[in-house]
Amino acid sequence: MSATTPAKLDRTAILAIWAIALPAMVTNVATALIGIGDMWIVGQLGDAPTQGAVDVGAKLFAALFTVMNFLKTGTTGLVAQAGTRSGPAEQVAVMIRGLVVGLAIAALLLMAKPILLPALLDALGAQGEVRTAAVIYADIRYWSAPAVLANFAMVGFLVGRRRMKTVLAIEVAYNLLNVALGLWLALGLDWGIAGIGWSSFIAEFAKLVACVAIVVALAGSDLRDAVRDRASISLAALKPFLSVNRDLFLRTVILMVAISALTRLGAERGAVVLAANGILYQLFVFSALLLDGFENAAQVLNGERHGDDDRDGFLAYMRAILLRGLGIAAILAGVFAVAGGSILESFAATEAVAVEARALVPWLVIIPFAGVAGFVLDGVFVGASWTRALLLSMAGACVGYALLLWLTWPLGNDGLWLSFVAFLVLRAVLQLALIPRLMRAGRPST
Secondary structure (H helix, E strand, C coil): CECCCCCCCCHHHHHHHHHHHHHHHHHHHHHHHHHHHHHHHHHCCCCHHHHHHHHHHHHHHHHHCHHHCHHHHHHHHHHHHHHHHCCHHHHHHHHHHHHHHHHHHHHHHHHHHHHHHHHHHHHCCCCHHHHHHHHHHHHHHHHHHHHHHHHHHHHHHHHHCCCHHHHHHHHHHHHHHHHHHHHHHHHHCCCCHHHHHHHHHHHHHHHHHHHHHHHHHHHCHHHHHHHHCHHHHCHHHHHHHHHHHHHHHHHHHHHHHHHHHHHHHHHCCCHHHHHHHHHHHHHHHHHHHHHHHHHHHHHHHHHHHHHCCEHHHHHHHHHHHHHHHHHHHHHHHHHHHHHHHHHHHHCCCCHHHHHHHHCCHHHHHHHHHHHHHHHHHHHHHHHCCCHHHHHHHHHHHHHHHHHHHHHCHHHCHHHHHHHHHHHHHHHHHHHHHHHHHHHHHCCCCC
């Protein structure tokens, strides 16, 4: 990489960070509404097993759909690199590859549904009334797979081209529609947990229609040329895309296994603990998605600097984004320290769940600090296509996490959250340890 950007970023460069991070934060917070909104709605039904079922369902689709989020992150990094290396035509070609891969995966998921859905519920430890309700929710939402995966590729394309305001509008509209439908179907029409499933299904396909319309309007002739050009989806063209996304897929599988372990071990302690952990987990997701605004900034800006072989600019953006991420983490921790107990209680279906949830406030305060460095470095690694190193750091952290889960089991539910927090910290430590070698190599680690 050549030094084409000063080691200290100027005001324009700092504004570029916020221009991506702030809309991404709002976008990601809106995305969190799909879990938090569902949890609040089902809390109004006043039934702990049903609330636990929504948590199981949320984790199930984290395992099923979020594991496919590599389509978005991989597309974002490659589109950003193409912007400084090849131009807009190649950016569109990257998106087309993402759509082809995503729809192929969706077809496989639908064919595997009779086997995969029960297996995932078993893996999450859903039993009795919790499982009965979870099956109703999951059986409906599963069929949104084609829309979910196509949306990942198109949103990744828009983020990679810095169209954050457009992405913000899409995600806010999507989540408002989802929550409105949930209120109407689950509470207004008294469909219960089935109404929550249908609201997610309808909203996802509405989002697909919006994404297609926007991409067609934005890409214009480049999109038509890419569709006609079969070479853009040939095996040779797909190979680099698949190489990056293979590592991201495996890395996300490991992450989902870690999250599923948290759910399964919580389920073994009963429906009340499961429901309380589900509330805390949704607030962790809220925090992570907010802080992931800086991950998006790192994916785009570090991806552009990597595509332009700008070593000094790459390092300067990494440091600046980490510093600003820590500042937002401190604000989140302060809010949770003051109001965390009340926030957790407001989502509880019963008094027993509220009591259990309030005991988890210290972990709610710690989590933003534990996770922020790893989130930002994820963006740095994706932007540079250091996906093999990202996979290795996740695997190493997961080994430590498994050991801690065993060692801390006598500590009860606090042991689960201690292990999870340590997992987040260890992941960032390993990433930081790998960066000097990757910078010396000066090329993608794929």
